[in-house]
Amino acid sequence: MRGIGILMLSVLVCGAASAQEHTIKFATVAPEGTAWMNVMRDFEKAVEEATGGRVAFRIYPGATQGDERVVLRKIRAGQLHAGGFTGVAMGEIASKVRILDSPFLFENYREVDHILEKFDAEFRQAFLEGGYVLLGWAEVGFVYVFTNSAISRPEDLRSLKMWSWEGDPIAEALFREFNISPIPLAMPDVMTSLQTGLIDAFYSPPYAALMLQWYTRAKFMIDVRLSDAAGAVLVSRRVFEKLPPDIQTIMLNLGKQHFRRLTEISREQNASALEEMKKRGLKVIQPKEADYKEYKETSAVVRRKLVGSVYTEDFLKRVEQALEEFRRNSKSSP
DSSP, rough: HHHHHHHHHHHHEEEEEHHEEEEEEOOOSOOTTTTTHHHHHHHHHHHHHHTTEEEEEEEOOOTOSSSSSHHHHHTTTSSSSSEEHHHHHHHHHHHGGGGGGTTTTSSHHHHHHHHHTHHHHHHHHHHHTTTTEEEEOOEEEEEEEEESSSSOOOGGGGGSSSEEEEEHHHHHHHHHTTTTTOEOOOGGGGHHHHHHHHHHHEEEEHHHHHHTTTGGHHHHHHHHEEEEEOOOEEEEEHHTTTOOHHHHHHHHHHHHHHHHHHHHHHHHHHHHHHHHHHHTTTTEEEHHHHHHHHHHHHHHHHHHBTTTBBBBBHHHHHHHHHHHHHHHHHOOOO
8 A cells, every 4th residue: 555655646746747847937126915926926827727737937026036137147147037127127128118118208008008009019029139028018107206305396306316227228318317416226225225325316106116115215206207117027038939839829818918917906006005105194296387397398308319229210209109199089089
């Protein structure tokens, strides 16, 4: 009987090992327990079930594998295979995708969805050429400036010790146009720098500011949507193309489904996070109409100055024209 038991156990172990043919190592800066990680866990489970256990994920949340740019280097080295990325990292893979993060491009989420749908093929191709496959967009949300000072005019920003994401050409161009000298730091260093006083202002979507606890070091938020921070879940093209065709299809279909849901959850969470922070004492500063106009006009100048280094002039024109047409149609519809 003991021999039969050992034999059955061996069969079960060998069967499980043979079923799991592919392991995908995934890393993200998103902490465990956030909406981003919750949906990623759901996606992991759905893929494993749909593939009969042939695919398994090994997930590293909370920047345990380093900042996004470090994760990219590890993927190139074959130590990791996939990741959840935002602007700076996406720009290193496919520069033109950064147009989604350009300042004051979008006024609302419907415009974001329209551009993502209209230029979907171009964005996917850009990622492919950069060596990655897009599994789904994972939008982070509209970005606001948080500070310890009550800013009343755009020119007041110059007095702040503003954080800038290290290596981000868009933030660099925007702050330069406003005559701000930011302090470039990797994302994992922001909280410590706020605590030590190295910086006293940062930019972030509300939900990220709440989950990362950055908001605890800020008293005010300027009610100006600087940009819509894009995000994406990407897998190495080299790794993806080694997967059987049926698994590739499963991952693409489930990715589109789950990460679309993540975007919708993220938008809801950003709205509720802002209300929660206001309850905890955060004061929201409403800019005057003239100041808002200055923010908008300066941002339009920045978009033009990014031509050539981030995206082409033709691509910027096509995106802006698509937005203008969408806005005209939206106004004329009931």
